[in-house]
Amino acid sequence: MAxxxxxxxxxxxxxxxxxxxxxxxxxxxLADLMAATGLSKSSLYGSFGDKRELFxxxxxxxxxxxxxxxxxLLSVDPARNGIVSFYESLFADVDTEAAHNGCMSVxxxxxxxxxxxRVKDMVADDFRTIHEALTAAIKRGQQDGSIKNLSDAxxxxxxxxLAFPGLQLMARINVGGEAMNRNLNIxxxxxx
Amino acid sequence: MAxxxxxxxxxxxxxxxxxxxxxxxxxxxLADLMAATGLSKSSLYGSFGDKRELFxxxxxxxxxxxxxxxxxLLSVDPARNGIVSFYESLFADVDTEAAHNGCMSVxxxxxxxxxxxRVKDMVADDFRTIHEALTAAIKRGQQDGSIKNLSDAxxxxxxxxLAFPGLQLMARINVGGEAMNRNLNIxxxxxx
Numbered sequence: 001m002a003x004x005x006x007x008x009x010x011x012x013x014x015x016x017x018x019x020x021x022x023x024x025x026x027x028x029x030l031a032d033l034m035a036a037t038g039l040s041k042s043s044l045y046g047s048f049g050d051k052r053e054l055f056x057x058x059x060x061x062x063x064x065x066x067x068x069x070x071x072x073l074l075s076v077d078p079a080r081n082g083i084v085s086f087y088e089s090l091f092a093d094v095d096t097e098a099a100h101n102g103c104m105s106v107x108x109x110x111x112x113x114x115x116x117x118r119v120k121d122m123v124a125d126d127f128r129t130i131h132e133a134l135t136a137a138i139k140r141g142q143q144d145g146s147i148k149n150l151s152d153a154x155x156x157x158x159x160x161x162l163a164f165p166g167l168q169l170m171a172r173i174n175v176g177g178e179a180m181n182r183n184l185n186i187x188x189x190x191x192x
Numbered sequence: 193m194a195x196x197x198x199x200x201x202x203x204x205x206x207x208x209x210x211x212x213x214x215x216x217x218x219x220x221x222l223a224d225l226m227a228a229t230g231l232s233k234s235s236l237y238g239s240f241g242d243k244r245e246l247f248x249x250x251x252x253x254x255x256x257x258x259x260x261x262x263x264x265l266l267s268v269d270p271a272r273n274g275i276v277s278f279y280e281s282l283f284a285d286v287d288t289e290a291a292h293n294g295c296m297s298v299x300x301x302x303x304x305x306x307x308x309x310r311v312k313d314m315v316a317d318d319f320r321t322i323h324e325a326l327t328a329a330i331k332r333g334q335q336d337g338s339i340k341n342l343s344d345a346x347x348x349x350x351x352x353x354l355a356f357p358g359l360q361l362m363a364r365i366n367v368g369g370e371a372m373n374r375n376l377n378i379x380x381x382x383x384x
Contacts, residue, residue, distance in 0.1 A: 027218050101306075102306075106357075110216075111216065113364060127365075127367075159355070159378060159382075162375060163358060165357040166356060167354065169357050173305045173306075173319075174312070175316065186354075190351075
């Protein structure tokens with residue numbers, strides 16, 4: 001009879017995610033993962049397979065978390081406020097000493113997507129999800145009057161999605177809150 | 193008397209750059225660098241210092257090359273055509289089997305910038321350079337009549353710069369030529 005699993009899978013995946021998010025896939029060592037989760041190599045890989053499988057499961061936890069956060073922020077009325085809040089949330093801690101991890105999907109579009117089809121599909125799916133959610137929010141804003149730009153909602157959403165990695169990278173290279181706010185305001189003017 | 197250097201420094205740096213560009217910093221091994229350049233460890237590190245120093249020199253060759261290419265493309269008249277050509281050049285080979293390395297500066301904003309101040313400054317400098325070059329081109333286009341949008345040239349340039357990493361990442365996750373063209377057209381409509 002198999003020994004019952006003595007740890008909380010979701011909790012372990014969140015701890016592994018934090019390391020992969022901060023360091024990326026390649027720079028994360030087995031020792032880092034063991035230290036973060038408090039588990040031995042045999043517990044970790046026995047439960048999750050190898051490093052890549054553990055990474056994929058941890059990345060998926062990240063994606064579900066962020067999707068839930070995004071839909072929550074975008075649900076605000078009037079819709080324009082929700083969109084602004086969502087973009088502001090991307091660099092909430094830009095002037096603090098906190099690590100600027102940026103968006104894990106953007107990071108993985110760079111690191112793993114070109115050589116791992118599963119990661120590529122996950123990242124492409126994330127971009128589609130953001131585009132769909134923004135399109136719906138823009139349509140709502142055009143109806144509730146908070147968005148004055150009445151051109152095609154999908155096209156407006158495309159500009160916002162295109163700018164998403166750019167804002168993330170600005171946070172990641174720490175350009176400072178003032179420059180981030182200026183760029184955010186210029187981007188949000190697309191809605192007017 | 194020191195033995196004269198028996199290789200072309202620029203040529204070696206270009207070969208090292210190609211490996212760092214494709215694989216990133218962490219995933220590039222000394223063996224990769226020796227294979228790409230045909231040099232021994234002692235020749236490589238004797239001439240360039242350690243892996244990081246070699247990387248910084250190779251990255252700088254990349255940045256100078258791209259800056260020259262960008263200024264060349266943007267020098268075309270009327271100015272709007274130059275801007276379109278520059279953005280088209282970002283994903284010229286998106287439908288081929290060629291590796292989608294994306295932009296090395298964007299990649300390094302993700303990989304090294306958060307933990308290496310020199311890389312962070314280089315990437316921030318690249319974003320500034322692109323913004324300045326686009327602002328100048330937009331001003332020219334507003335004068336020569338090819339750009340109908342007469343709002344602040346720096347603000348229009350900011351949107352184009354914000355979208356630059358997004359287009360690079362789309363190429364890197366290989367969304368396909370049709371999606372790239374649709375996004376490019378939506379972005380270039382900012383000039384109208």
